[in-house]
Each structure stands twice: as structure tokens, then as C-alpha cells.
Amino acid sequence: MARVAFIAHCILNQNAKVEGGAARPGMWEPVLDLLREHGYVIRQMPCPELAFGGARRFWGVREQFDTPLYRRHCRRLAKLVASVMTQHVSAGDDVVLIGVDSSPTMGVDFSPSAPSWGGKPDIGEDDSTLVRGDGIFVEELKAECRERGLPFPRSTGIRHWFPAYDPDEERRRVEALLTGET
Amino acid sequence: MTLDPRSRCVAVVADSLLEALLPELQSRGFGAIQLPPAELEPDVAAAWLEQVAEHVAEFIRNDYEVVLADDGAYRAELAKALTALDVPQLAQYAIQPPSTSRLTPET
Numbered sequence: 599m600a601r602v603a604f605i606a607h608c609i610l611n612q613n614a615k616v617e618g619g620a621a622r623p624g625m626w627e628p629v630l631d632l633l634r635e636h637g638y639v640i641r642q643m644p645c646p647e648l649a650f651g652g653a654r655r656f657w658g659v660r661e662q663f664d665t666p667l668y669r670r671h672c673r674r675l676a677k678l679v680a681s682v683m684t685q686h687v688s689a690g691d692d693v694v695l696i697g698v699d700s701s702p703t704m705g706v707d708f709s710p711s712a713p714s715w716g717g718k719p720d721i722g723e724d725d726s727t728l729v730r731g732d733g734i735f736v737e738e739l740k741a742e743c744r745e746r747g748l749p750f751p752r753s754t755g756i757r758h759w760f761p762a763y764d765p766d767e768e769r770r771r772v773e774a775l776l777t778g779e780t
Numbered sequence: 781m782t783l784d785p786r787s788r789c790v791a792v793v794a795d796s797l798l799e800a801l802l803p804e805l806q807s808r809g810f811g812a813i814q815l816p817p818a819e820l821e822p823d824v825a826a827a828w829l830e831q832v833a834e835h836v837a838e839f840i841r842n843d844y845e846v847v848l849a850d851d852g853a854y855r856a857e858l859a860k861a862l863t864a865l866d867v868p869q870l871a872q873y874a875i876q877p878p879s880t881s882r883l884t885p886e887t
Contacts, residue, residue, distance in 0.1 A: 609837075611811030613786050613836070613844060623787035623809035630802065640798060642814040649834045654843040681824045682817065709869060 599690045603638040603752065603776070604679060604703040605629065607645035609696065612777060614645040616657050621758055628765065629696060629756060635774040638694075641682060645734045646677045646703050656719050659712040659726050660702040663734050668753035672703070672738040680742045685749060694775055697736055699755030705733035728760065752780055787811065788844045791873050792836060792858075794851040801849060804876055818853045826861075829854060833861035840867055849873035 609629050612620040633640060647663075650671050686693050697706035712726035732740065735755075736755060743750045754775050757763055773780045787809035794803060795817045805812055816828040818875055828856035839846050850858070859869055 611790060611813060613788060613790050613811040615784070615786065615841065618783040620784040620786035623785050624789065624811040625802075625806050627806060630806070634802075641816065641817075642812070644831045645835065648838055649831060651839050653844070678824060678828050678831065682828075685819070687862075759857065 600686070601636065601638045602686045602691045602775075604635075604641045604643055604683065604692045604693065606696060606698045606701070607643055607648070608641065608698065608704075610642045611754065612643075612655075614648045616647070617653075617656055618657070623759065626758070626768065632769065632772050636773075636778065641686075642659070643679050643735075645670050646675055647701075651674070653709060657713050657721075659710045660704055660705075660729075660731075660734070661711060661713055663702045664777055666745075668734060669738055672735040673742060673760070674741050676726060676735065676739040676742040678733075679739055680746055680748060683743070683751070684746060684748055692778070693751040693752035695729075695751045696753040696772065696775070697753065699732065699757045700728065700759035701733050703733040703735045703757075706732070706753045707731075707737055708755065708757075709723045710764070711732045752778075754780070786830065789820065790835060790836075790839055790844055790846045792825050792870060793830065793849045793873075794853060796853070797849055798850045801875070808876075815850065815854055815858070822886050825854065829857050829861045832858065833865050833884075834869060835866045836862065836870070837865045847873040 608614045609626045612622050612624055657754050697704040699705050699708040708728040709731055710726045711729040740750050754771055757768060785815055789810050791810045792813045794815050798814055813832055816825050836846050
């Protein structure tokens with residue numbers, strides 16, 4: 599039985615982040631180091647935002663991304679991820695998923711919300727809030743898994759853009775995920 | 781314009797090479813796009829490579845450096861997917877030679 603981690607694209611490729619959102623030159627090492635320590639095989643998921651909005655997209659919140667067309671785009675990518683996930687689940691592998699909890703797309707437990715954002719790309723003071731709930735892609739992946747009768751893997755999201763980000767809390771939370779304590 | 785520490789360097793990496801290359805890519809500041817695992821159904825692999833090519837096209841369109849560290853498994857299919865988007869074939873990633881300290885015999 600292998601241990602397999604489906605991870606958000608930007609954990610392995612910070613260049614996919616929205617401009618201003620990368621925290622490292624290339625990769626988010628804290629998660630990759632933990633995956634290595636615990637013997638996990640990496641499966642990088644696509645970045646729906648990069649493919650849809652481009653490398654120069656504006657920051658966005660959940661309400662802006664939640665359109666039928668964007669959901670179709672996410673579902674197209676979710677089908678690919680679910681196909682690979684199916685193989686691992688069929689093989690009896692231990693599968694987890696790590697998203698990004700400040701993302702309107704890849705959020706697992708939290709995603710950003712701002713009901714009034716739109717129009718001129720100048721939000722002034724950032725008044726978005728992090729609300730409970732999945733990002734759009736994660737919702738579509740869950741729906742795809744349900745349709746296939748595939749159990750959704752236990753999951754968490756990295757929170758390095760939370761105002762009160764605590765690296766130790768994140769390490770404990772991700773380790774608990776990887777060791778099956780959650 | 782880059783507003784953060786991103787390297788603007790991306791390596792498209794074969795699944796079979798990713799684990800071994802990860803420390804080197806990290807130390808050189810590369811981000812990585814992982815190619816699909818070898819055992820996928822052909823239609824799933826083709827669709828996966830299509831989205832990889834879309835990512836690559838977007839990076840190249842924005843003047844990022846994108847290189848390829850492949851094992852030959854999907855070479856033709858990736859080339860086809862890139863060509864479909866008018867993206868030039870990628871230069872090979874130059875794997876760094878081992879540190880000379882590792883070549884020094886123990887005394």
C-alpha cells in the first residue's frame with residue numbers, strides 16, 4: 599500500500615500563484631518536507647485559476663469565481679484528478695489531499711469572500727474575509743468523487759496567508775493528516 | 781512585474797524523476813509541473829498532458845523560463861499537446877552534477 603498525497607499545484611509551483619501571492623521562489627517546502635518525511639508519493643493537481651484566468655489574473659474571492667463556466671472548467675480538471683485518485687483507491691493506497699485555505703478555488707476548510715468585489719481592479723483596503731467552506735474546484739472534485747462512488751480523501755488546507763498564520767499549528771495539522779489522526 | 785519572491789523558473793518533470801530531483805529543484809528555486817504517472821489510460825493521460833500544455837503556454841506567454849526534465853514516457857504526447865497550442869518545444873533541464881565532495885574518497 600502506497601501513501602499518496604494530492605496537493606494543490608502551487609505547493610509544488612509557487613509561480614502559479616496570483617501575482618503577489620508566492621511566498622517562496624519555487625516550492626512551499628514545509629509541506630513537501632513533511633510529505634517526504636512520511637513517505638508520501640506526490641500527485642500534483644492542476645491549477646484551475648492559472649489555466650482559466652492566466653498568470654496575470656487579479657486576486658479574487660469566491661463570489662467572483664462561482665460561475666457556471668468556471669465550474670465546468672474545474673469539473674473538467676476534477677475528472678482528471680478523480681481518474682488518478684480512482685487508481686490509487688482501487689490499489690488500496692492511503693490517499694490524502696492538501697489544498698490552500700486562502701484560495702477561492704483550492705480552499706478545503708476556508709475560502710475568501712467579499713460580496714461587493716467587482717468592477718475597477720482597485721479594492722482599496724482588503725475587506726475580504728475567510729469563510730468556512732470549500733473552494734470551487736474542491737467542491738467540484740467532491741461532486742465528481744460522489745458520482746464515481748469514490749470516497750473523498752481526508753484533507754486539509756495550508757494557511758500561510760492567514761493573518762494569524764502559525765507554522766507550528768500547520769505542521770501539527772498536516773502531520774495529523776499524514777499519520778491518519780484526522 | 782513580479783510582486784513576490786517567485787523565481788519565474790518552472791521545470792516540467794516526469795513523475796519518475798520528481799522525487800529524486802525535488803531537492804535540487806528546491807535549491808535552485810524552480811517550481812515544478814509534474815507529468816502524469818505512466819500507468820494512466822491513454823485518454824486520461826492525453827487530457828492530463830493537454831492541461832499541462834495549457835499551463836506551460838501561459839507561463840511562456842508571460843516570459844517565464846520553462847524547461848523539461850522528462851524520462852521519455854510522454855515525450856511524443858507532450859510535444860503534440862504543446863504544438864497544438866503553438867508552444868515551442870521545451871529545452872531540457874540540465875541536471876546538476878553531483879557535488880565534488882560526494883566524489884572524494886573517504887580517508
